[in-house]
Amino acid sequence: MSTFFQQLVNGISLGSTYAVFAMGCTLIFGVLNIVNMAQGAFFMAGAYFGLEAARLGLPTPLALVVALLGGGLLGMLSELVIFRTLRARGGHRWMGLVASLALARMMVGLAQEIFGTQVQRYPANGLLQISWEIADVRIQLLQVVILVVSLLLMALLAFVLQRSSTGRAIRTVAFSEDVARIVGVPVGRTILATFFLAGALAGAAGMLLGNLFNVVSPFMGEQMLVKGLTVIIIGGLGNVPGAVAGGFMLGLIEVFSVAYVSSSFRDAIGFGLIFFILLVKPNGLFSGFEERRA
Amino acid sequence: MNAWITQFFASYSNIIDLCLLNSLIAYGLFLALSANMFSLATGGFMALGAYCSVYCTMVLGLSFAPAVFAGALLAALAAAAIGVPVLRLRGDYFMLATFAFTEVTRVVALNWESVTGGAIGIFSIPRYTETWHLVLAVAVVVYIAHTLRRSYFGRAIAAIKQDDVVAQSMGVNVFAHRLALFIASGFICGAGGALAAHLNYFIGPGDFGLARSVDALTYPILGGVNALAGPLVGAIFTTLLPEVLRFSNQLREILMGALVVAIVLYLPGGAMSILKLRWPGATARETKLAAATEQAQS
Amino acid sequence: MIGAKLEVWQIAKRFQGIVAVDSISFVAGAGRVTGLIGPNGSGKTTTMNMITGLYPADAGRIVLDGVPLNGRPPHQVAARGVARTFQNIRLLAGQSVLANVMLGTHLGHRQGILAVLARLPGVAREEREAEGRCLSLLDEVGIGHLARVPAGALSYGDRRRVEISRALAARPRLLLLDEPAAGMNHSEKEQLGDLILQISASGVTVLLIEHDIDLVSRVSDHIVCLNFGREIAEGTPAEVRSSPAVIEAYLGRDEDA
Numbered sequence: 001m002s003t004f005f006q007q008l009v010n011g012i013s014l015g016s017t018y019a020v021f022a023m024g025c026t027l028i029f030g031v032l033n034i035v036n037m038a039q040g041a042f043f044m045a046g047a048y049f050g051l052e053a054a055r056l057g058l059p060t061p062l063a064l065v066v067a068l069l070g071g072g073l074l075g076m077l078s079e080l081v082i083f084r085t086l087r088a089r090g091g092h093r094w095m096g097l098v099a100s101l102a103l104a105r106m107m108v109g110l111a112q113e114i115f116g117t118q119v120q121r122y123p124a125n126g127l128l129q130i131s132w133e134i135a136d137v138r139i140q141l142l143q144v145v146i147l148v149v150s151l152l153l154m155a156l157l158a159f160v161l162q163r164s165s166t167g168r169a170i171r172t173v174a175f176s177e178d179v180a181r182i183v184g185v186p187v188g189r190t191i192l193a194t195f196f197l198a199g200a201l202a203g204a205a206g207m208l209l210g211n212l213f214n215v216v217s218p219f220m221g222e223q224m225l226v227k228g229l230t231v232i233i234i235g236g237l238g239n240v241p242g243a244v245a246g247g248f249m250l251g252l253i254e255v256f257s258v259a260y261v262s263s264s265f266r267d268a269i270g271f272g273l274i275f276f277i278l279l280v281k282p283n284g285l286f287s288g289f290e291e292r293r294a
Numbered sequence: 295m296n297a298w299i300t301q302f303f304a305s306y307s308n309i310i311d312l313c314l315l316n317s318l319i320a321y322g323l324f325l326a327l328s329a330n331m332f333s334l335a336t337g338g339f340m341a342l343g344a345y346c347s348v349y350c351t352m353v354l355g356l357s358f359a360p361a362v363f364a365g366a367l368l369a370a371l372a373a374a375a376i377g378v379p380v381l382r383l384r385g386d387y388f389m390l391a392t393f394a395f396t397e398v399t400r401v402v403a404l405n406w407e408s409v410t411g412g413a414i415g416i417f418s419i420p421r422y423t424e425t426w427h428l429v430l431a432v433a434v435v436v437y438i439a440h441t442l443r444r445s446y447f448g449r450a451i452a453a454i455k456q457d458d459v460v461a462q463s464m465g466v467n468v469f470a471h472r473l474a475l476f477i478a479s480g481f482i483c484g485a486g487g488a489l490a491a492h493l494n495y496f497i498g499p500g501d502f503g504l505a506r507s508v509d510a511l512t513y514p515i516l517g518g519v520n521a522l523a524g525p526l527v528g529a530i531f532t533t534l535l536p537e538v539l540r541f542s543n544q545l546r547e548i549l550m551g552a553l554v555v556a557i558v559l560y561l562p563g564g565a566m567s568i569l570k571l572r573w574p575g576a577t578a579r580e581t582k583l584a585a586a587t588e589q590a591q592s
Numbered sequence: 593m594i595g596a597k598l599e600v601w602q603i604a605k606r607f608q609g610i611v612a613v614d615s616i617s618f619v620a621g622a623g624r625v626t627g628l629i630g631p632n633g634s635g636k637t638t639t640m641n642m643i644t645g646l647y648p649a650d651a652g653r654i655v656l657d658g659v660p661l662n663g664r665p666p667h668q669v670a671a672r673g674v675a676r677t678f679q680n681i682r683l684l685a686g687q688s689v690l691a692n693v694m695l696g697t698h699l700g701h702r703q704g705i706l707a708v709l710a711r712l713p714g715v716a717r718e719e720r721e722a723e724g725r726c727l728s729l730l731d732e733v734g735i736g737h738l739a740r741v742p743a744g745a746l747s748y749g750d751r752r753r754v755e756i757s758r759a760l761a762a763r764p765r766l767l768l769l770d771e772p773a774a775g776m777n778h779s780e781k782e783q784l785g786d787l788i789l790q791i792s793a794s795g796v797t798v799l800l801i802e803h804d805i806d807l808v809s810r811v812s813d814h815i816v817c818l819n820f821g822r823e824i825a826e827g828t829p830a831e832v833r834s835s836p837a838v839i840e841a842y843l844g845r846d847e848d849a
Contacts, residue, residue: 035386085559094332097389098515099558101508106551112544226397226504233390438709445708445715446694446701446722453695456684463644463678464762465670465699520686 002136007259008252013143015251016150017212021205021224022231022243023157024075024198030238031174031194034096038078039202040225041104044218046071046203047210048115054123064149064207071203072196078103079195084188104221111218120216146208153204154244157197161240166193174238234277307425313533314428315490320513320525321435322482327511327519329454329472331479335376335392336510338399339369339480341502343487345403345410348419348497358422362488369484370477377476381469396507403499415498423493431489432526435482440522451475483510516557595797596657596673596765597622598643603652604821605638612638614821615652620766620814622657625788625798627812627829629805631841635821636801637679640768643799644676645669656766671699673765677755677772679801685744689735689754690726692743696761697722722761729757733787749780756787766797773804785811805842809833817841 021043028036049070053063082099131140161167169190172180180187209224210216231250235242253273319336326333347365350356356364372395380391403410410416442448450471453461458468491497509532517528535553536546598620605613613635620626628636642649645666654661661669675696683692700722703715730736733753738746743754752772759767769788773781781804788811792798802808808815809829817825817838825835832838 029386033386035389082555082559089559094327094511094515095558097332098512099555102512102551102554102558104551106548106555109544109547109551113542113548222504226393229390229393233387233394237386441709441711442705445719446698447705447708449691449695450698452687452691453684456686457682459646459666460678460682460684460695462646462666463670463676464695464758465667466695467665467667 003259005135005137007255009137009139009143011252011255012248013146013212013251014255015248016147017205017209017247018227018231018251019244019247020150020153020201020208022228022235022247023154023240024201024205025228026232026235026238026240026243027157027170027194027201028198029232030240031170031191032083033238034083034093035100035229036075036078036083036195036198037097037100037225038074038103038107039198039228040221040223041107042071042074042078042199042202042221043206043209043224044111044221045074045107046206047216047220048111048206049203050207050210051120051122051216054125060125064204067203067207068200069203071206072200074107075195075197075199075202076192078199079192083195084191104225108218108221115218117218121214122211122216142211146212149204149208153201157201157240160197166190170194170197230273234273309534309537311423311425311428311493313530314425314432315486315493316510316513316529316533317432317526318428318435318489319483319486319510320517320529321432321439322479322486323510324439324514324519324525325475325482326479327514329451329475330458331381331472331476332389332511333392333476333479334389334504334507334511335373335395335480336483337502337504337506338392338396339372339483340487340490340506341396341399341403341499342369342372343484344491344497344502345416346484347488348416348491349409351420351422351492352416358492362485362492365488365491366481366485369487370481373477373480374473377473381472381476393504393507396502396504400499400503403502410499413499415496415500417496419491419495419497421492421495423489428489431485436522436526443522447471512554516554594765595623595795598766598797598799599653599655600639600643601653601655603639603642603649603654605635605642605647605650611821613642616818616821616823617652618816618823618826620797620799622797623792623795624813625792625800625811627808627815628799628801628818629803629808629815629832629838630818630824634818634841636818637770638821639818640676640770640799640801643669643768644674670762673763674768675759675762675764675766676768677752677759677770679770679774681748681751681755683743683751683754683758686742688740689730689743689746690723690739692754693726693730693757693761694722696758697726699762726757726761729760730754732790733757734783748775749777752776752784753787760791760796764796766799767791768799768801770801771803772800773802773807781807805833 021039024042025035025039028034028039046067050063050067053066054060058066078100082103083096086095086099129141131138131142133139159167161170169180169185170193172183172185173187173190173194177187180190205224206220210220227250231246232239232243233246234249235244235246319340322339323333323336343362343365345365346368347361350361350364351358376391376395380388383391404413406412442451450461450466453464453466454468454471462468487502490501513528513532514525515528516532517526518524532550536550539546539549600619601617602615603613603617604611604615616635616639618626618628628639630636638647641647643654643661645661645664645668649662652662656672656674659672661672661674664672684695701718703712703718708715727736727739730739733756735746735750735753735757738750743751746754752775756769756772759769772788773784776784785807788798788800792811798811800808800812812829815825815827815829815832816823817832817835819837819841824837824841825832827835
């Protein structure tokens with residue numbers, strides 16, 4: 001029984017980082033109907049931004065802000081350089097996929113050039129090493145902090161989307177770009193803001209996961225992109241609450257399948273689930289959460 | 295002269311083989327892209343073709359030709375199995391499902407140790423693939439693609455790509471055409487995997503992941519999907535360039551990435567679009583119309 | 593060739609709770625021109641999309657020469673001899689006019705894929721015949737000289753003619769025209785009217801959706817008027833034009849505009 005609770009704790013903290021990352025991916029899909037394949041690279045960059053900030057002696061919360069802003073700026077850069085240009089030229093949607101993958105490739109190369117290919121670790125933070133044992137279940141303060149930060153980010157995104165004028169603009173553009181234009185929403189700026197939010201979420205997720213496993217490497221983004229795509233399929237493309245639920249679900253599935261099935265088939269179970277969902281509920285498991293887009 | 299040619303092939307045979315192999319894969323993707331299927335299944339198809347053919351030659355002791363055929367057939371069957379349910383879904387779901395297929399295949403390859411050698415992979419695979427095999431394979435695929443393009447099948451496929459509502463209304467069975475193309479794409483990529491395995495002495499699950507699928511898509515898209523030579527140009531260009539740029543690995547990645555972005559942004563029709571002559575006055579209206587059609591569809 | 597008789601019985605369609613077609617019934621007689629008129633949003637195009645199988649009908653029956661079309665996908669409906677044009681012209685802009693019209697011959701090709709790959713002589717013959725027929729169709733509608741021009745480079749009226757030629761290339765028994773006169777000037781409309789009468793004279797059943805009531809009255813044998821997803825009048829052009837319900841529907845629309 002204690003294994004069960006231990007895995008529950010691990011799964012929830014892992015899943016919360018997946019959820020944060022996937023919210024960004026699904027947000028862009030909701031607004032533009034595209035997948036930004038560079039989100040994984042922003043995630044990796046966020047981990048390095050946080051790492052460098054921590055090494056400069058910034059306290060962890062400030063380092064997280066650096067990771068957020070860094071990821072957000074990269075997200076805006078991808079929109080300005082690639083996606084905006086492609087939209088203006090009426091390029092095919094594949095072109096965005098190919099170009100964003102190429103951007104990711106460049107960033108991975110750049111990260112190797114700057115930081116080397118070796119795995120790097122966050123400076124030891126005595127406070128976060130604290131852990132409690134409750135009836136054989138070990139809970140690290142780090143896990144709690146990661147969960148809390150993730151929940152705060154989710155709440156923040158929900159607040160931005162539901163309450164702020166930018167959020168209303170984003171939801172209008174997601175509903176229909178033409179409608180947005182007619183009612184006077186600045187479409188270009190709104191899309192840029194969406195890319196900022198998505199990049200910032202990816203950057204923050206990078207720092208969180210980098211801390212959780214204490215591993216930062218140039219290649220961490222590719223794996224995360226795979227997870228992010230899995231989560232947004234589970235949650236339904238463009239469905240933000242679905243991405244949160246899907247993120248927790250994937251984290252739990254992975255952790256429990258390692259504990260009870262076999263470590264090696266961990267990923268296979270996640271992907272088996274994708275197939276199942278695509279065939280049975282192609283709008284995602286949680287398609288009741290939001291009104292379906294026309 | 296003869297000696298020079300021999301010399302040339304001796305020193306560059308590896309890179310020539312690689313160009314041909316990538317061209318073959320590029321045409322496999324070209325078929326899928328020609329009916330608007332953005333497939334990330336290539337890595338999975340190649341893995342099936344590679345592992346199956348190696349099992350045939352090394353364990354069952356079959357000769358090379360039937361082994362390649364078996365590998366290609368297995369990949370084609372997998373394409374049919376994914377295609378039937380998934381081709382009915384919207385475009386983006388198709389991409390994601392093919393991506394999931396590649397990842398499942400990779401994970402299975404990683405874990406089915408008795409057949410695939412697990413993470414270590416399979417070593418000392420006999421080198422059966424010869425340059426002329428690859429030339430023949432590319433030639434056959436180009437012939438088929440060329441002949442189909444000029445027939446009513448080609449017209450139907452072009453219509454599916456541009457406006458599948460029109461295609462259906464004119465009596466084209468869109469689902470059947472797309473399924474057939476996807477199966478053909480699987481067959482070609484499976485054959486490519488089998489040929490690659492018997493070229494490189496070694497295969498491992500890392501060879502067939504998402505990166506493989508993405509590279510394969512890059513060839514025809516960079517070369518251009520509207521011209522028959524597009525995939526060939528894209529594959530050769532993408533294969534040769536890293537060899538020419540003898541920088542550090544990282545710098546090469548950065549330059550390749552930048553180059554791809556530049557081509558996508560400035561030559562959205564692919565590299566072959568430079569060569570394509572256009573009717574004066576058609577271009578502007580055509581782009582507008584294409585954009586309008588796209589909007590109407592989405 | 594003898595055209596097909598289309599019978600539509602109480603078909604209905606909703607989109608997310610909004611009624612587009614409530615209940616529509618009419619008969620398009622074999623070899624005749626039937627006009628389908630009505631204000632914007634009255635359900636004309638939705639009706640056409642249900643007949644061609646693009647939208648499944650929620651209720652009712654669609655029967656072509658005694659064969660039910662309900663539940664068949666568009667390509668099977670097309671295979672039964674139904675061809676159409678689109679309200680918002682849908683041509684393959686980058687391809688030549690001839691290539692666009694040749695798409696219409698798709699169902700007429702009998703050679704299999706192996707014959708095509710083996711380049712058997714029958715394939716080339718079939719292709720030549722199809723091309724010849726398409727070129728003469730283009731001549732008939734008056735744009736034979738534009739066969740090699742990309743369709744996207746044509747004027748609006750010419751693109752409409754390409755669409756009609758493409759539909760005719762399928763040798764339809766029933767031809768559905770969705771607002772073919774939209775955006776045409778007076779003389780182009782005259783020519784279009786002549787063309788429709790000529791098509792009808794060759795035996796093809798025509799279902800014409802059109803706003804221009806003069807054009808519809810001129811070419812139709814029978815007119816069905818829709819409003820709010822129901823038919824409000826039916827009869828000969830003269831009967832429909834004098835129907836109070838029709839006058840009200842059209843005047844009502846004018847008041848809104």
